[in-house]
Structure formats: C-alpha cells, structure tokens
C-alpha cells in the first residue's frame with residue numbers, strides 16, 4: 001500500500017525559505033509541516049522573526065533541537081579522538097572547513113533522524129528554499145518552488161520586505177544570515193559582527209579564550225579585534241588596508257601581541 005503524502009517546508013528562517021513559505025501559503029499549496037532546526041546559535045533577531053512568522057501565518061513551526069547544546073559539544077563532549085595528542089582536551093572546540101562537526105551534530109543528523117521516523121509512515125515531499133540564481137545547490141530530486149517561480153535571492157528578500165518581514169535589519173548588515181558565531185564566515189561578515197553586535201562578540205571572545213583550538217587558522221578572536229582596530233587606525237590616516245604595507249604592519253602587530261601574551 002502506498003504511503004500517505006506529507007508536504008514539509010524546510011525552514012532555515014532566512015529570506016529564501018521565508019519567501020518560499022509565504023508564497024506557498026499564498027498559492028494555497030499543501031503544507032503539513034514546517035520544520036526549523038534550531039542550533040541555538042541564531043541571532044536574537046532571527047528568533048523574533050520566527051515568532052512573527054508563526055503569528056502571521058497562523059500556524060506553528062516545529063522546532064527541532066540536538067540532544068545537547070552547542071556549548072556542551074564545544075567544551076565538554078569527549079569524542080573518540082583519531083589523534084591521540086588531542087585526548088587531553090575537552091570538547092570539540094571550533095569547527096573548521098574540514099571538520100564541520102556543528103553542521104553534522106546540530107543540524108543534519110537531527111533532521112535526518114526526524115525524517116527517518118517520518119518516512120516510515122509518510123511519503124515526505126520536502127519543499128526546499130533554494131533561489132533560482134543558486135543553480136549549483138539544486139539536486140536532481142527535490143521540490144524547489146523558488147526555482148519554479150524564477151525567484152532570485154533578491155526577489156525573495158524584496159518579497160519578504162513587502163510583507164513586513166525585515167529581521168530587525170539583519171539583511172541590511174549581513175549578506176548571509178546563519179549562526180552568528182560561525183568560524184567559516186567571511187572576514188567581512190565577522191567585521192560587521194564586531195562592529196554591530198558587541199555583546200555577541202564578547203561571547204565569541206569568551207569561547208575562544210576558553211578553548212584549545214583557535215577560532216580561525218589565521219586569527220584568534222582577540223587577533224581579529226587587533227586587525228579590525230588596526231584597519232580603522234590605518235584608514236583614518238588615509239592609508240589603504242589592501243596594501244602590502246598594511247599586511248606587513250599588521251603581521252608585526254599581531255606577532256608583538258603573541259609575544260606579550
């Protein structure tokens with residue numbers, strides 16, 4: 001006997017999946033479940049957005065969470081280490097380009113486990129909010145309404161703004177909105193976090209001070225602070241922060257800070 005169909009919206013809370021959800025509702029397409037996987041690392045404005053969205057659509061969003069918090073995995077969890085030299089350290093510390101443990105443990109495994117159960121009973125049709133101008137992210141199987149509607153990332157943002165969703169200005173600041181503490185985000189995004197969110201930045205510094213793996217391969221959080229302050233100083237003097245002279249002077253400043261630490 002064939003299983004009953006279940007239509008599910010994968011909601012990240014960002015502009016694309018929000019636009020997809022709003023338009024699916026507008027077009028009266030079937031929706032049985034709206035799923036959001038909460039890493040606990042979203043900007044406070046994102047949680048406000050989700051509450052506002054629930055109110056607007058008059059439906060509940062199903063929140064999924066990993067068994068433990070980011071902080072537990074980050075500083076306490078003791079995995080089996082492949083490298084015996086790391087056995088003395090507690091926690092997984094920062095993820096990196098070759099070790100995105102946070103994506104796996106806080107998102108993909110949580111969603112996969114939930115879907116596995118759901119699929120025992122239902123034929124799950126998942127609406128995926130990938131914009132029409134991101135063809136490289138589209139897989140063969142899947143339901144991509146934004147592609148069907150030719151909605152680009154800009155169209156999605158405009159559509160959400162027109163409906164009164166502005167994420168408290170997050171998209172005026174950042175190009176992409178995801179975990180605020182992501183070590184894989186671009187330097188330009190981290191600079192904005194440093195400038196606009198001093199409380200979150202202070203938390204980032206506390207975590208980095210408390211752990212055994214540096215925030216990024218090239219800079220600790222404190223070194224990023226040195227860099228951003230130095231950029232401001234250098235620019236105030238009318239000098240280019242894209243010059244070799246800048247990088248040499250910055251390198252020296254960071255080396256001095258390492259020596260005095």
Ligand code: SF4
Nearest residue numbers: 100102103178179182
């Ligand atoms: S966005 Fe960054 S911090 Fe968040 S789960 Fe993905 S890799 Fe980890």
